[in-house]
Amino acid sequence: MSLLEVSDLHVRVADREILNGVNLEVNPGEIHAIMGPNGSGKSTLTNTIAGQEGYIVENGDLRLNGTNLVELEPEERSYAGLFLAFQYPVEIPGVTNMEFLKTAVDSHRKQRGETALSSVEFIKNMRALVTKLDFNPEFLKRGVNESFSGGEKKRNEILQMLCLDPKVALLDETDSGLDIDALQVVAKGINEFRNSNNAVVLVTHYQRLLNHVVPDYVHVLLNGTIVKSGDASLALDLERNGYAWLEQDNSP
Amino acid sequence: MSNNIATTPEELISKEYTAGFVTDIETETLPPGLSEEVVREISRKKAEPEWLTEWRLDALRRWEKMEEPTWAHVKFPPIDYQAISYFAAPKGDKPKSLDEVDPELLRTYEKLGIPLHEQKILAGVEEEPSQPRVAVDAVFDSVSITTTFKETLKEHGVVFCSFSEAVQSHPDLVKKYLGSVVPKTDNFYAALNSAVFSDGSFVYVPKGVRCPMELSTYFRINAENTGQFERTLIIADEGSYVSYLEGCTAPMRDENQLHAAVVELIALDDAQIKYSTVQNWYPGDENGVGGIYNFVTKRGTCRGARSHISWTQVETGSAITWKYPSVILRGDDSIGEFYSVALTNNRQQADTGTKMTHIGRNTKSTIISKGISAGHSSNAYRGLVRMNPGARDARNYTQCDSLLIGSECAAHTFPYIESRRQDAIVEHEATTTRVSDDQLFMCRQRGIEPEKAVSMIVNGFCRDVFRELPMEFAVEASKLLEVSLEGAVG
Ligand SMILES: Nc1ncnc2c1ncn2[C@@H]1O[C@H](COP(=O)(O)OP(=O)(O)OP(=O)(O)O)[C@@H](O)[C@H]1O
Ligand SMILES: [Mg+2]
Numbered sequence: 001m002s003l004l005e006v007s008d009l010h011v012r013v014a015d016r017e018i019l020n021g022v023n024l025e026v027n028p029g030e031i032h033a034i035m036g037p038n039g040s041g042k043s044t045l046t047n048t049i050a051g052q053e054g055y056i057v058e059n060g061d062l063r064l065n066g067t068n069l070v071e072l073e074p075e076e077r078s079y080a081g082l083f084l085a086f087q088y089p090v091e092i093p094g095v096t097n098m099e100f101l102k103t104a105v106d107s108h109r110k111q112r113g114e115t116a117l118s119s120v121e122f123i124k125n126m127r128a129l130v131t132k133l134d135f136n137p138e139f140l141k142r143g144v145n146e147s148f149s150g151g152e153k154k155r156n157e158i159l160q161m162l163c164l165d166p167k168v169a170l171l172d173e174t175d176s177g178l179d180i181d182a183l184q185v186v187a188k189g190i191n192e193f194r195n196s197n198n199a200v201v202l203v204t205h206y207q208r209l210l211n212h213v214v215p216d217y218v219h220v221l222l223n224g225t226i227v228k229s230g231d232a233s234l235a236l237d238l239e240r241n242g243y244a245w246l247e248q249d250n251s252p
Numbered sequence: 253m254s255n256n257i258a259t260t261p262e263e264l265i266s267k268e269y270t271a272g273f274v275t276d277i278e279t280e281t282l283p284p285g286l287s288e289e290v291v292r293e294i295s296r297k298k299a300e301p302e303w304l305t306e307w308r309l310d311a312l313r314r315w316e317k318m319e320e321p322t323w324a325h326v327k328f329p330p331i332d333y334q335a336i337s338y339f340a341a342p343k344g345d346k347p348k349s350l351d352e353v354d355p356e357l358l359r360t361y362e363k364l365g366i367p368l369h370e371q372k373i374l375a376g377v378e379e380e381p382s383q384p385r386v387a388v389d390a391v392f393d394s395v396s397i398t399t400t401f402k403e404t405l406k407e408h409g410v411v412f413c414s415f416s417e418a419v420q421s422h423p424d425l426v427k428k429y430l431g432s433v434v435p436k437t438d439n440f441y442a443a444l445n446s447a448v449f450s451d452g453s454f455v456y457v458p459k460g461v462r463c464p465m466e467l468s469t470y471f472r473i474n475a476e477n478t479g480q481f482e483r484t485l486i487i488a489d490e491g492s493y494v495s496y497l498e499g500c501t502a503p504m505r506d507e508n509q510l511h512a513a514v515v516e517l518i519a520l521d522d523a524q525i526k527y528s529t530v531q532n533w534y535p536g537d538e539n540g541v542g543g544i545y546n547f548v549t550k551r552g553t554c555r556g557a558r559s560h561i562s563w564t565q566v567e568t569g570s571a572i573t574w575k576y577p578s579v580i581l582r583g584d585d586s587i588g589e590f591y592s593v594a595l596t597n598n599r600q601q602a603d604t605g606t607k608m609t610h611i612g613r614n615t616k617s618t619i620i621s622k623g624i625s626a627g628h629s630s631n632a633y634r635g636l637v638r639m640n641p642g643a644r645d646a647r648n649y650t651q652c653d654s655l656l657i658g659s660e661c662a663a664h665t666f667p668y669i670e671s672r673r674q675d676a677i678v679e680h681e682a683t684t685t686r687v688s689d690d691q692l693f694m695c696r697q698r699g700i701e702p703e704k705a706v707s708m709i710v711n712g713f714c715r716d717v718f719r720e721l722p723m724e725f726a727v728e729a730s731k732l733l734e735v736s737l738e739g740a741v742g
Pocket of ligand 2: 042043044087172
């Protein structure tokens with residue numbers, strides 16, 4: 001059984017149909033990259049999978065490990081093993097990163113029938129993780145994304161991913177706006193995370209992350225459908241030639 | 253938004269307000285109504301000296317000529333002052349020790365998590381001998397039931413007792429300071445309180461003494477159709493320090509009940525008073541039926557040089573809250589602070605803030621106000637910063653933030669500045685934010701349930717104020733926010 005299965009997905013936002021028949025199958029151990037021009041529907045796809053309000057599934061199916069996601073609340077999808085790294089992470093002033101992460105991890109543990117970790121234990125784990133990610137430990141004490149730089153926010157998403165250890169991680173442009181060092185850190189985090197039982201879906205505009213995290217499949221999303229899928233070399237083609245040649249292919 | 257937190261109003265209320273039970277105990281109440289005879293009767297019950305009876309009567313006569321204020325941003329039907337009973341007390345003489353206290357009363361405080369046995373410490377904190385202890389004065393309706401740790405405090409020369417007791421044991425101090433900060437005729441409710449006040453706490457910390465433990469008073473309204481009119485007086489003599497906390501709860505009833513307290517603080521040279529309030533009076537049901545009208549006057553005077561008074565309040569209860577804990581900065585180099593979290597949900601209304609009056613030189617005041625509105629509630633900050641002509645180099649910093657949850661609630665800010673000095677520095681910052689859908693979604697995506705997410709976001713918003721609370725109360729306060737917010741999302 002595939003880990004994530006998106007079939008014939010039609011999604012409406014307000015009164016606009018944004019996705020019209022997306023199919024995607026992600027198996028354990030795989031890395032998929034989704035590329036496509038601005039406004040083509042990439043974030044719509046990831047937000048819909050995560051269950052954000054306002055993204056109406058008009059038709060089609062969303063399954064994680066066989067479980068139908070469509071009827072589940074966002075937190076239930078999270079418990080099922082879905083993670084979304086946001087394209088634009090928001091701030092929660094006054095709530096420290098540490099508190100936020102512990103609350104999230106404890107909720108997951110509770111769902112699994114496990115007791116909450118002691119603060120001491122949790123802090124120890126976090127410190128180890130932070131060191132591994134070349135993160136400044138001071139970050140844990142700061143408000144969630146509060147006055148973080150763009151790149152710091154993206155790193156923070158990776159930290160959350162590693163903390164929650166999901167089955168499927170959707171990373172929406174986690175590589176955008178990163179300096180060279182931060183890109184390495186993010187790549188390291190993803191490679192640290194991946195194993196033969198989980199999967200990563202990377203939404204990206206650039207080849208550069210894909211040099212470090214080599215995808216098994218690359219898909220091109222255009223005007224709300226996947227118009228082309230291929231292996232890692234497709235990303236290189238896109239980098240050279242842009243999307244215009246696909247638009248023509250796709251024109252009615 | 254989501255449909256998985258559908259809870260019936262009944263469920264919500266019983267979940268929300270855990271202090272809403274009634275203690276079944278024989279009570280002695282005065283019949284409803286207010287007259288000279290009632291005032292005399294209260295005074296007689298307390299065996300008060302003549303001067304105090306006269307003081308009360310004077311207040312009553314003045315009150316009768318006063319009008320209820322209408323400027324606050326709150327709405328409520330007229331109060332019938334003749335329908336309220338002005339005195340209620342558990343039957344029998346005041347118990348001399350804890351063994352004599354009615355077991356039903358002890359159970360009440362146990363249920364509320366308030367320790368009346370001295371070896372215990374506040375609920376919510378693990379029992380550790382190294383933890384600071386808390387002395388409690390427990391006021392039930394119109395009388396004080398017991399005061400703990402009196403002996404320990406006495407060794408340090410600290411007086412902590414009920415107001416009624418202080419009238420007997422320390423008449424000179426009471427006479428000297430009663431009404432010295434909040435005059436009898438200060439306002440309508442203060443005048444009413446001056447006439448009929450029943451009990452409250454009295455604290456005197458002698459010169460140079462650092463009070464060895466937190467002092468606290470728990471006010472509990474139990475009887476029906478009664479008002480609670482307590483009076484608290486705290487005097488910190490030169491170079492002393494005291495931290496004091498008050499907490500309040502009441503049963504759930506469909507009628508509104510009036511609580512009109514007066515608190516006066518006096519800090520002499522180099523003295524510091526930290527006064528914290530966790531107010532959790534019954535807020536009424538989700539349709540605005542019942543709840544406490546919390547109309548209180550709290551004021552401190554930094555009488556001495558370098559004295560320091562801070563008010564920290566967490567106001568989550570009451571149908572209507574109308575209070576402005578204030579500081580008169582008379583002594584040179586004195587400091588006044590006001591840290592406030594006011595949360596309104598459902599149909600609650602709050603009009604709260606502070607008044608900082610700078611008289612002495614180089615006086616400083618800080619105001620941090622966090623207003624949270626949810627449901628159909630209305631939350632107003634009202635503050636006045638006054639710089640008098642003699643207040644050379646005075647400065648104030650005000651930060652006033654509002655957080656809205658949902659779209660039916662309202663937040664208002666009324667900051668007033670009256671400066672008679674060119675050199676005064678007055679800074680004011682204000683923000684209004686909303687708990688955004690994106691924040692909620694981010695939390696939920698990480699597995700945090702919506703109600704937990706909102707309370708976490710609100711707690712974060714209040715951080716700067718909670719920091720000012722004594723540790724164990726900060727824990728209590730944030731728990732309180734959580735229950736007060738139940739049903740705010742959905
Ligand atoms: N709430 C909304 N209301 C109306 N239109 C929306 C809404 N959200 C997204 N859209 C539209 O849907 C289309 C797809 O948006 P989406 O964010 O999915 O694009 P994207 O592929 O992620 O783009 P980018 O590369 O710029 O991040 C865009 O035209 C966008 O304007
Ligand atoms: Mg996008």
